[in-house]
Amino acid sequence: MTQAPLLVIAAGGTGGHMFPAQSLAEVMLARGWRVKLSTDDRGARYTGAFPKAVEIDTVPSATFARGGILAKALVPFRIAGGVLSALTKFVSDKPAVVVGFGGYPAIPAVAAATLLKLPRMIHEQNGVLGRVNQAFAKRVNTVACGTWPTTLPQGVEGYYVGNPVRGAVLEKHAAPYIPPGDYPMELLIVGGSQGARILSDVVPDAISRLPEHMLSHLRVSQQARPEDLDRVTEFYHTQGIQADVRPFFDDIPTRMSEAQLVISRSGASTVADISVIGRPSILIPYAAAAGDHQTANARGLVEADAAVMIPESQLTPESLAEQIYNVLAHPQGATMMAHAALSVSKPMAAEELAALVEELAFNKQ
Numbered sequence: 001m002t003q004a005p006l007l008v009i010a011a012g013g014t015g016g017h018m019f020p021a022q023s024l025a026e027v028m029l030a031r032g033w034r035v036k037l038s039t040d041d042r043g044a045r046y047t048g049a050f051p052k053a054v055e056i057d058t059v060p061s062a063t064f065a066r067g068g069i070l071a072k073a074l075v076p077f078r079i080a081g082g083v084l085s086a087l088t089k090f091v092s093d094k095p096a097v098v099v100g101f102g103g104y105p106a107i108p109a110v111a112a113a114t115l116l117k118l119p120r121m122i123h124e125q126n127g128v129l130g131r132v133n134q135a136f137a138k139r140v141n142t143v144a145c146g147t148w149p150t151t152l153p154q155g156v157e158g159y160y161v162g163n164p165v166r167g168a169v170l171e172k173h174a175a176p177y178i179p180p181g182d183y184p185m186e187l188l189i190v191g192g193s194q195g196a197r198i199l200s201d202v203v204p205d206a207i208s209r210l211p212e213h214m215l216s217h218l219r220v221s222q223q224a225r226p227e228d229l230d231r232v233t234e235f236y237h238t239q240g241i242q243a244d245v246r247p248f249f250d251d252i253p254t255r256m257s258e259a260q261l262v263i264s265r266s267g268a269s270t271v272a273d274i275s276v277i278g279r280p281s282i283l284i285p286y287a288a289a290a291g292d293h294q295t296a297n298a299r300g301l302v303e304a305d306a307a308v309m310i311p312e313s314q315l316t317p318e319s320l321a322e323q324i325y326n327v328l329a330h331p332q333g334a335t336m337m338a339h340a341a342l343s344v345s346k347p348m349a350a351e352e353l354a355a356l357v358e359e360l361a362f363n364k365q
């Protein structure tokens with residue numbers, strides 16, 4: 001009996017990097033493939049939600065972005081060790097395709113696939129290539145993009161597949177939108193997988209400036225970093241605003257589908273979730289993101305008139321209150337924003353990515 005082909009997914013890091021990798025793993029298993037995840041020690045801690053059928057290969061990797069002088073001096077040796085370890089594994093495993101999702105934990109597997117000339121591709125979630133994907137873009141067979149347009153090196157052609165979202169998000173694809181009105185309204189505030197302090201600083205104050213008739217109908221779900229939890233909860237309480245404040249919501253797809261408006265960072269997965277579910281949003285890109293990629297991520301929704309973008313430099317309680325009011329006071333406009341978000345969504349991203357993987361495995365070898 002011939003064995004099912006093996007896909008090696010090289011990824012690491014937190015939610016934004018791991019969710020798309022996880023979606024691809026789920027789809028490839030459903031298509032009868034075997035799947036291994038190649039990551040480093042740190043990445044291995046975030047693999048809890050991966051299907052149990054995915055074997056985890058831990059290989060050493062390292063980054064120059066963290067650690068002291070000694071740790072930095074050891075980076076090339078750790079990476080070389082990781083590449084050697086991935087090479088050894090690949091010689092016996094013979095993967096049909098290797099897909100890198102960016103980030104330094106992806107380096108050993110993608111480098112080993114390059115050295116062995118295995119069919120290989122990268123998927124970039126953001127509108128600007130990350131450093132690791134930048135280094136490999138010209139050395140892989142295919143560059144798949146989660147955001148469009150994505151700035152690519154000269155001569156490199158990208159395939160726009162979108163960012164795969166979790167199954168729970170897909171279940172809420174195009175969930176009917178109830179426009180804002182004189183009944184309970186939900187406001188969802190998310191700051192990416194780690195939360196964002198600036199949203200705790202500005203959003204509660206902005207909401208408290210809305211007119212009383214609007215406030216009395218509002219229910220807020222706000223993600224706040226653990227250290228901000230008490231002050232945000234306390235603020236809403238003293239203002240008499242109904243609010244559920246937590247460091248992480250496990251039921252974002254449900255909350256987002258019930259929201260009249262989402263206020264958020266523009267991390268790649270959050271933007272994909274908002275588009276696939278189809279909700280109006282106010283996006284505040286993380287200004288310090290590498291290459292300003294969160295501004296690039298927000299562009300698709302903003303240009304489709306599905307979202308309003310407020311740069312951090314212009315974010316004040318007053319400017320935000322005005323934008324929140326504009327959406328909640330105009331049900332028709334809000335509904336158009338929700339539809340516009342859907343119009344730029346890529347609900348089949350994982351399937352499109354899977355199709356590229358199979359094309360590489362079966363047509364180009």
Ligand SMILES: CC(=O)N[C@H]1[C@@H](OP(=O)(O)OP(=O)(O)OC[C@H]2O[C@@H](n3ccc(=O)[nH]c3=O)[C@H](O)[C@@H]2O)O[C@H](CO)[C@@H](O)[C@@H]1O
Binds near residue numbers: 192286
């Ligand atoms: C601060 C930072 O550098 N963030 C980067 C990180 O994203 P980061 O992981 O911060 O954020 P993303 O928006 O990409 O993903 C967050 C995911 O977590 C979910 N969620 C969030 C909050 C919550 O309470 N519950 C929950 O389930 C969101 O719905 C989303 O699906 O990697 C992304 C992909 O390279 C980049 O685009 C981001 O710029």
